[in-house]
Amino acid sequence: MAEMSKRYDAAAAQERWDSFWADNGTFTAGQRPDAETFTVMIPPPNVTSILHMGHALNGTVQDVLVRWQRMLGKDVLWLPGTDHAGIATQAVVEKKIWREQKKTIKELGREAFLKEVWDWKDHYGNAILGQTRALGCSCDWTRTAFTMDENLSRAVRVSFVQLWEKGLIYRGHRMVNWDCVLQSAIGDDEIEEKETKGHLWHFNYPLEDGSGNMTVATTRPETMLGDTAVAVHPDDERYKAVVGKNVRLPLMDRLIPIIADESVEMEFGTGAVKVTPGHDFADNERGQRHSLPVLNIMNKDGTLNEEAGAYAGLPREEARKKVVADLDAQGFLEKVEDYTMRLPLSDRSKSVIEPLVSEQWFVKMEGLAAPAIQAVKDGTLKFVPERWTKVYLDWLENVRDWCISRQLWWGHQIPVWYDEDGVPAASLDDLEIGAAHPKTGKPIVRRDEDVLDTWASSWLWPFSTLGWPDQTDDLARFYPTQFLSTAREIIYLWVARMVMAGYEFLGQCPFDTVYMHATVLDGQGRRMSKSLGNGIDPNEMIEQYGADAVRFTLALLTTEGQDVKLAPTKFELGRNFMNKIWNSARFVLMSVPEGSKPSDGNADPSDDLADRWILSRLNATTVELTASLGAYRYHDSAQTIYAFVWNDFCDWCLEASKLRLQAGDAACASTLLHVLDRIVHLIQPFAPYLAAELAEALGHTEPIALASWPDAGARVEDAEADFGRLQETISAIRKIRNENRVDDKTDIDACIKTPAPELLVAQSELIQRLARVGTFTATADMARPGLCATEVRGSDEIYVPLEGLIDIGEERARKEKELEKARAFAASIEKKLGNENFVSRAKPEVVARERERLVEAQEKIAKLEQALADLG
RNA sequence: GGGCGGUUAGCUCAGCCCGGUUAGAGCACCUGCUUUACACGCAGGGGGUCACAGGUUCGAAUCCUGUACCGCCCACCA
DSSP states (O other): OOOOOSSOOHHHHHHHHHHHHHHHTTTOTTSOTTSOEEEEEOOOOBTTSOOOHHHHHHHHHHHHHHHHHHHTTOEEEEEOEEBOOHHHHHHHHHHHHHHHHOOOHHHHOHHHHHHHHHHHHHHHHHHHHHHHHHTTOOOOGGGOEETTSHHHHHHHHHHHHHHHHTTOEEEEEEEEEEETTTTEEEOGGGEEEEEEEEEEEEEEEEBTTSSOEEEEEESOGGGGGGOOEEEEOTTOTTTTTTTTOEEEETTTTEEEEEEEOTTSOTTSTTSEEEEOTTSOHHHHHHHHHTTOOOOOOBOTTSBBOGGGGGGTTOBHHHHHHHHHHHHHHTTOEEEEEEEEEEEEEETTTOOBOEEEEEEEEEEOOHHHHHHHHHHHHTTSSEEESTTHHHHHHHHHHTOOOEEOEESOSSSOBOOEEEETTOOEEEOSSOOOTTSBOTTTOSBEEEEOOOEEOTHHHHTTHHHHTTTTTSOOHHHHHHOSOSEEEEOGGGIIIIIIHHHHHIIIIISSOSOSEEEEOOEEEOTTSOBOOTTTTOOOOHHHHHHHHOHHHHHHHHHHHOOSSSEEEOOGGGHHHHHHHHHHHHHHHHHHHHHSOTTOOOOOGGGSOOOOHHHHHHHHHHHHHHHHHHHHHHTTOHHHHHHHHHHIIIIIIIIIIIHHHHHHHHTTOHHHHHHHHHHHHHHHHHHTTTOHHHHHHHHHHTTOOSOGGGSOOOOOOOOOHHHHHHHHHHHHHHHHHHHHHHHTTOOTTSOOOEEEEOSOOHHHHHTHHHHHHHHTOSSEEEETTOOOOSSEEEEEETTEEEEEEOTTTOOHHHHHHHHHHHHHHHHHHHHHHHHHHHOHHHHHHSOHHHHHHHHHHHHHHHHHHHHHHHHHHHHO
């Protein structure tokens, strides 16, 4: 084989294997027609920009699982793709056009604008898929999807028409979040709330009968122009007498009623609230309960309309000033307080959201929610970690109708046409202008200009990507999927809706398990954002540390907690580990005799202690790793393999092998090859590039990614116990050398007084090598050989003669400290055992164990006391 | 206002569900090391009254109650 370099060259490995996998279609699904399937749909990233670290983490979470399942023999489909992200993408492209051409999109025109967006989509969509590949994600690239692909668009249209025909889609005047800059309704998810210092104005509305005033408080004075009532709490003694009376609305000179409604907080402000059903969500609901008229005083661009009388035409900010000034001038202003409130801002345009009643399309949700609720209740759908189930249920159980129309250009245009009377019809095929309306027969005059909310395509993702509405082979074979990993922010927006769509259109839950991955934060625990400039670019990290290192590090940091705090230097851990594995392989491959073959492991066990021990540890590791992967415990999985490779294999097994390899021990070579081969299998889900390189070096001709996950044999208890004793002995001798600052060039000897010398005598060569001692002896009646340092390990006493090398004072101090600890420990056990309740109530095996430990501790104390006495 | 998470070594975090070795890891720190795989390394070491207060228990980092602080989510205090 070619000589391996001293360092793992991640970049070279990535380049080789990325194209190898692509060229060979290694991850194309359907190659195991007789096997069980395992399907994962990637949460399609928005084509707004390139991927961030959260995507890299999610990619790792999915790929580790997917690669493991593939090794378990499944026919795996991991389907990649991207989302057109309607409003978000339109907003970024709109900004770009303004920046570069100083044109609004209206000036540019719909067609030219859409061409710009498609260009943007091509660029970022490709970048995203490229990044996903660069991370090593084993997606089926032949099935890559985009939410506005022709077949996915058809799925959207079919789903719309089906819901329409069931009567689940309706057009309504409903209150929506209105973005006055984008001039579109926007979803709840497209809003961010910002703490803002404002004012709370108190106004006096005079009672019609002249008997006094109702004082109301508001943060938005201009809306008073649209007031249609004043509300108080029905139990509020202060106002019981006035409920039912009217007040005269200042400035507008209208009479409006005083109503009683339980939604009013008596303690807040004056306990009386002005009701503006046209411009406030809460007031809108109050208005509905009391059949109040809805007055809309605002145009779509945020200026006031003719309903605002004298204020018509003013932008809302100016109207506010003028209303306050006029009320003040006319003596209606009671007082102004400073007030901090949460102002809703549009994510995209940063303008203040205006609750506005407008005509929109809605989907009735209640019926759709029922099976989605049932799915978690009967265990069809599981959340990991489980606590997110509650979040999901809380939303579904209080679900509101879904406003699905958006006044945008980028997206799926609503498939609704109107006749000359404005009667709508939904249609699978485009209707020509002038064609007959399918219901009324009158000529079609226009198509609805709006597009659908972006989630109206993503909620179909688990099956539209497989060809639905056609009954394709892929759909039959790969739906439903098994696993979804996503961010908790979109439990409602996406996860819940996918479940609803799955039941509605296919009668099946779209996935078994929803895994909520951690949120990636910066080193200080802040969210990564462009404005803070604290993002860590996964591309840069891959370039600097390698994809395997990035993946392994992310897997290790992925615990079930809420967040992952990440600093770039964390990836050193992964890089160092990859390099460690690489070098361990390099050592094995350069050290084993030509023509060595791996052993059969458990089937053909070597009788050497080190071999039996490492096999036992390998088996234990395989069992643990398999269990933690099955439980989606990424941290544990990564930790398990890290500890095995580094501590067991490298620190002990390889070091112990050096002696035997020099002696040309064939069993040793075979064992090392076997263990290394297993490590390559076990690390493959985490570090696919490294695994591919090493598998090749080990002579595999088939891709390791398609190999079988190893079966674990049994543990070998006696080998673990015996080798453990050797490790203790060797560490003890090393400790003596280090503590007494005896350099490596100075020879030391070691002798051990032990009731069971056989093992140590048999392994004395190994002890000599690893502990760097010259003469080594072990007998049952060993006498302390003059002035020496002592370590106690169980029943063994380890003596290292240090005449002339030892600082007796320091050694005494160390032993005294140790003795003190041992005495304290023994005392604590004695106390426990002296407790009648403990002895009678604790489990017998716990009590027995404590008795043993006490004997051990007392033995240790005696030995330490003797050692101290012998130090003189 | 409601809900959820967190508080363990200087730092970042495991462990807690299912109570029982003298609470672990990585980084950082200290000592020593061109040991022929790896300094992205090796050997050894120091460092924690497990946020606080109660309770349950023979026994609590682990279970229960409360408090404080940090973070997230939901909600119609205008």
